[in-house]
Amino acid sequence: MQTNDPVSRNLAGQIVPTSWGELNWKITDDAVPGAEMTFGTCRINPGERNGLHSHPDCEEILYVVSGRCEHKLGDEMHLLEPGDAIRIPRNVRHWARCLGSEPLFALIFFSSGKRTAISHEEEGSTFRR
Template sequence: MPFYKSADLKKITLSHHSPGEYQPIAGELMKAGVVTFRRGTGSKPHWHEKEEQLVYVLEGKRYLRVGEEERVIEPGDIVHIPRGALHAGRTLGEKAVMYVVKSPAGEGGLGEDIHYPPDAAEIAAHLDEMARKLSANA
């Protein structure tokens, strides 16, 4: 089916590694979804061995780390996350909504091919602290 309505797509909770939700669409070679994270939430630091990812911010702001770079992303920003790049983020404000595309399609879920670094807790604590500081200054 080539046409979809966002309102008709099933919402799935990303409980495996982050407290968000997404509405997936899978094709032959790629998968995509509208992903929503609520205030203060975000993914655990992780990487994808076989998947690359594009993120287009539709609504809200997030503090995001990709590799060694960190910054605030907001509506209109596009982020490319190469295969193997460590990434994680925290939502600033009430919520952040993003359109995420990954390739290859795999089984069609956005929560596949996830690997965690040994220092994930330290990275997460740093991101939490940065999100607190940025939210306090907003």
């Protein structure tokens, strides 16, 4: 729903349940007209991971608030804990897997109000998430 309000209210956002957790988009070009960035939250359930994907039209920054994860970025694996942030360049394939018994909760930022994710789990699928 598009409004002229530049503020994303506490309960607002587009909640997207997934097989591995949940995304909640707070600021997008659809929700806040003219937004040139995307901001949201990501929850990954213990032992789960999101699919291998890349973003052809923007870079992403993921900031871990709570929980731990291993993050595959290209050919490298990184361990992320609360307070860690990772920059994911445009077109680099990546995924995150939650480690331990606590869900991963992260803030996610994209350098575009419109972001495209290309899935590399099922070759050729493109989706906006």
